[in-house]
Amino acid sequence: MNETPLVAFAHLLTDANVRAVLLGSLLLGAGAGTIGTFALLRRQALLGDALAHATLPGVCLAFLATGSKHPLVLLTGASVTGWLGTRTVRAITQHTRIREDAALALVLSVFFGAGIVLLTRIQRTGAAAQAGLDKFLFGQAASLVQSDVWVLTGVTLALLAAVLVAFKEFQLLSFDEGFARALGWPVGVLEGLLATLITLTVTVGLQLVGVVLMAALLVTPGAAARFWTDRLPRMLLLAALFGAVSGVLGASVSLLAPRMPTGPWTVVAITTIFGISLLFAPRRGVVARAWRRRRLVARTTEENALASFWRFGEAEGDWRVPHPAGRLATTRGLSRLVAERTMRALRRQGWVEPEGDAWRLTPPGRTRAEQIVRLHRLWELYLAERLHLPADHVHEEAETMEHLLTPELAAQLEATLATPERDPHGRAIPAAEPGR
């Protein structure tokens, strides 16, 4: 056993059954990711969970009716009660005032309860044959054989074909069911088709990953893909890709370490992808959003500091006198630390220069600061003159707007106010072009 895992893996790949397991996991991951995305967008992320539990009575009934444990027989039974479960959820939310989440939990537990009742009935009738019925529901991909992969391939292809054909319909159904209805589309039929596709995916997936974890294969790829894009086609592709990758990863782990179960490792893989997306996706990720928020706060503080330094100069009639960061801290109510940090950041950008322990605006810094104060005072004047706000109420509003006004808006403000000279407090408004 001196093989590296990679070599061991390459050896495994020569086995047809191993290839079957890998292909099956890949297809299931891709199919579940795709169809699950629609469920996710329809706010039915947990439908797969309810449905997977609702297959248990079907499995038992199929066994009771036929006495056979052939996968196809059990799968058929599972699909029937699973599908009935989705219809029950739909009926409850449509005809009573119970909402989706409660309807799902009800169907999940009551159907599964019925399944357990049937299972114990089968047990008591003495047939030792029931062993394996519940195993059917816990899933183990290693037991996958060639014929199972054919079933999986068939289901996945059918599913992808249906999504391609009815893409426009499913898209509208996912985003605005009411609008689809208003257009006269057969919403009930479409919804039923979607539910049927989800049912098929769940029932074939059960053998691989089991009841509980089937839900993850449906929800998590779509939830991860959601962080990367706002466009449905891309989201579907990404979800399929994430699902496929984690399917293969999960299967590989259990092939290399046979004691390890496939489903849980697949779920850990897909959740890891989800976690990476959640944290590091460029626009919607937690880190990116926190960074943007920090940048915004920092920029606002920097602009405020520039405006303060300009006002110090205005008060003294001389902008060349340096002021300590402590004065900024007192004026703006900042901590000493933040004030010092802000000044250093402004220096890096070339707006201020140090002199001893104090700071002074550079010529470009003065121009920049003047523009900020100008926007502030223009906005104050606008509020006072046009919106008739009292002069002592306009400063706070202008504090916010001075960071948001664009040069175009400022020009319009100035035109509207007929090239004003003084703000409501009687102070001069700096000119658009510095050095008037």
Added chain:
Amino acid sequence: MNEAGWIMLAGALAAGSCGIVGSFLLLRRLAMLGDAISHAVLPGIAMAFLLTSSRDPVPMLLGAGALGLVTAGLTDWLHRTGRVQQDAAIGVTFTWLFAIGVILISAFAGQVDLDQECVLYGEIAYVPLDHWLLADGRSMGPRAIWVMGGVFALNVVWVTVAWKELRLCAFDPELAASLGLPVVGMHVALMAATSLTTVAAFESVGAILVVAMLVGPAATAFLLTDRLARMVPLAVAVGAVASVLGYLLAHALDASIAGCMALAIGLLFALAALFSPRHGVVTRAWRQRRLVAESRGVMPPALQ
């Protein structure tokens, strides 16, 4: 008391505890949280087992309770900070934790006697067999009765004490926040109560029955009344009736008691959905027909 009595009492107490927190979960649209918590506690139980290498219920319950809070907290964080939609946040969190639990158990399966089934399917039929023994060997009666009785009493007390705040937070969190009520505190308290109730109940009656008990009686009561002050006690009553009914059904069918209790809960819900005086599907249809019939002759012909 005989065996049947203990089982029905344990069921009723579990259903009562679940009905109280379930009512608030239902109103907050968090009904699936019970399902999530009852699965997500698996790694907690596995860890407790691996650390203490015993099946002593106390560390297991502590581990499970901790994981219950982690589930609720993580779900909440994903929803608020990660901006993941609520149901997806629940789905991602509990499947991940459950998967970790199964992996832990499989990794140590050779050394320990623990499997998913024994963890997840606490069996209510064993309630009368597991007695709480004092140090001198005297029996205080079934342990589950004490545990569930304690949880039930705790739920009754805290819900009564925090009633006004809970009610406002359930219906209008924004208003509650603007009135200065501790909305976040109430949410955390509800999550803690959900974890405690779920973990305690599934140890006594099994995971699936807990999900049914959390949502079924509350949903049934929700269809029967529009007042929260009636809904909560009604949910407790529905849960008790379902427990008795379920036991009798199990006795008649010679089948799983937990399964039959879940079935009974479904049955009561179906009855309420169809025949609730105000919100039932059949009653509403019937009322509409009567209205149409009455309007004949009263309304001008053009409107008929």
